[in-house]
Amino acid sequence: MTSAKQPIIEIDRVDKRYRSRKAESVHALRDVSLSIEDGEFVSIVGPSGCGKSTLLKIINGLERHSGGVLRFRTGAEDPRQAMGMVFQQPLLLPWRTILDNVLLPRDLGGRRGRDADVERAKTLLRTLRLGDFMDRHPKELSGGMQQRVGIARALMHDPPILLMDEPFGALDAMTRDQMSLELLQIWERDRKTVVFVTHSISEAVLLSDRVVVMSSRPGRIVSVVEVGLPRPRSLADINTERFGDYVREIRDTLDSEHELTTT
């Protein structure tokens, strides 16, 4: 028997207004619909303030949507249990070691069986090339290393869905490329569903199966670009003509949207 593939995340005509008693309400998202397949890598690009972070927060339940429906097919009773979140800043606790920072969600959850968790945390840290730094404290690590700790922490409970909000935004260009490659390797190996917010069009093209382009606020989806570049990908792909074509297509869409809203 064959069954049609069902999306793991279905966002159906979602609307978001931030209401305030003192100020005017902010219309952050308008009529956003997007279906994300299991194992897909989807990036979201758009002008500053168009509601990208808001959309991620709505997906993981940190914000409530004002209209529309979200559906999840994760198999988990609480779909949010199936998600790991990586923020712009890794938000590490300075007094905890790197290993204990990765173990933090488990400790907060009061879980038993710590030995297995410790082993998993160590394996993740080794995978992310932090094996020699487990007993160090955050201030002893570079920005890129700290961000990798944040990724390890989000992967700790092996969530099928990874939500990443500009995770490499604060890093220098070289570290950023390196992190993109590491993320690609993790994704090739585990095939998690990734929803990735970025300001970098080329980062989005390098990593994604699809790039979602949003308009300025209230954010709407203006285009979804399928990136047909073969996998596995590498930084060398960035110099190819096809890569440049995708970047141009997305940039042109963003520019024409910007012109529409400013003229």
Ligand SMILES: Nc1ncnc2c1ncn2[C@@H]1O[C@H](COP(=O)(O)OP(=O)(O)OP(=O)(O)O)[C@@H](O)[C@H]1O
């Ligand atoms: N808690 C909040 N209360 C009121 N308004 C908010 C709140 N959070 C976000 N906003 C507003 O909603 C809009 C969308 O914000 P959001 O952070 O989602 O945008 P973004 O696309 O992620 O921006 P950036 O690319 O600059 O990070 C902005 O106008 C922002 O000021």
